Amino acid sequence: xxxxxxxxxxxxxxxxxxxxxxxxxxxxxxxxxxxxxxxxxxxxxxxxxxxxxxxxxxxxxxxxxxxxxxxxxxxxxxxxxxxxxxxxxxxxxxxxxxxxxxxxxxxxxxxxxxxxxxxxxxxxxxxxxxxxxxxxxxxxxxxxxxxxxxxx
Numbered sequence: 271x272x273x274x275x276x277x278x279x280x281x282x283x284x285x286x287x288x289x290x291x292x293x294x295x296x297x298x299x300x301x302x303x304x305x306x307x308x309x310x311x312x313x314x315x316x317x318x319x320x321x322x323x324x325x326x327x328x329x330x331x332x333x334x335x336x337x338x339x340x341x342x343x344x345x346x347x348x349x350x351x352x353x354x355x356x357x358x359x360x361x362x363x364x365x366x367x368x369x370x371x372x373x374x375x376x377x378x379x380x381x382x383x384x385x386x387x388x389x390x391x392x393x394x395x396x397x398x399x400x401x402x403x404x405x406x407x408x409x410x411x412x413x414x415x416x417x418x419x420x421x422x
Contacts, residue, residue: 283390284311285376287328287383299382302371305391312376318396319373327393328385330362347416364389367397 285307294301305326307315318324338358339351351359368380378394399406 281329281392283329283392284308284314284394285391287385287387287389287391289387294387297384299384301383302379302381303383303385305378305380305383305394307376307378307391307394309376315373315376315378315394318370318378318394321370321396323367323397324370324378324380325393325395325397326364326366326368326380326383326385326391327395328364328366329390329392330357330359330364330385331388331390332386333357333359333362349414349416353414363392 285305288304288306290301290303357364364385366382366384368382371379371381373379
């Protein structure tokens with residue numbers, strides 16, 4: 271079944287990112303940010319403080335040039351956007367695994383969130399995942415050669 275490109279998907283933020291300063295470097299994973307969850311969703315945070323890490327799904331509202339499908343992530347190689355973690359995407363949805371430091375009612379303090387001040391948060395999910403009583407943690411994975419060259 272295919273859907274018409276004219277159909278819309280409606281996504282409603284559950285909260286917003288608050289950085290200590292709007293001028294903070296969004297790529298500095300050592301910084302602490304607040305996720306301020308709308309009061310109507312605050313009850314959904316009950317029990318989250320028992321997790322050490324959570325995924326934060328957010329809308330990269332400041333990203334432009336969404337039609338770019340090939341990019342140069344580094345090393346002179348050109349790859350498709352879906353083979354990278356670059357922010358330029360057809361649907362600018364961000365996903366970051368962060369350390370959950372504290373919950374204060376409807377506010378989460380997290381470390382490592384690479385999102386700007388005011389970024390709409392779409393969802394929060396605990397890490398790791400589990401299935402049939404078993405935690406799912408990937409420890410055996412592959413990355414492209416160009417990523418290891420950039421990471422050095």
